[in-house]
Amino acid sequence: MRPLPRSFYDRDTVLVARELLGKHLVFAPDGVPRIGRIVETEAYLGPHDLAAHSSKGLTERTRVMFGPPGHAYVYLIYGMHYCLNVVTEREGHASAVLLRAIEPIQNVSGRTCGPGLLCKAMGIDKRLNGHDLLSDDLFITETSSPECFRIVARPRIGVDYAGAWAKRKLRFYIRGNAFVSRP
DNA sequence: CACAGGATCCGG
């Protein structure tokens, strides 16, 4: 299992969000790999995207989003759930892809159909904020035998405050997959 | 220092 190269993340955010579908998220904090297949993502395009955290500007919280691609942006939401993003495009572009759901593959127990549940099941918290995804304990990898699937595009969840940006179809999931949070 | 609000989840 090899981590995807930095060049994978240093590309158009919508393309990265779509191509992350079907890939394996691996977290091995104690050497034992917990693996989930990514089945649902959302693209956050940068400061001009009013649904993106980076639209509020560079702050301590959004610092990682403004950094180089291929790093984990983890934040606490509603005081109780963590969300995991991967930073995309060149440094300073401040775009990212939110991982919303995975299908358990190995050493993952509990529900995984939602960004908070995904992190809980994988054991991911804010200690991983800023973590390089080209590392040996947290990374995303190509599957050995990729399956064919159709991609569905829908508006993102929970961003009604973002005006016209809330209507953009920047949420992507694998059609028919049982682990998608809101099919 | 005070306070408002959030890329969610759960239970009724």
Added chain:
DNA sequence: CGGATCCTGTGG
């Protein structure tokens, strides 16, 4: 549909 729960950003 409301409540949980707490960190962050902003303003005084």
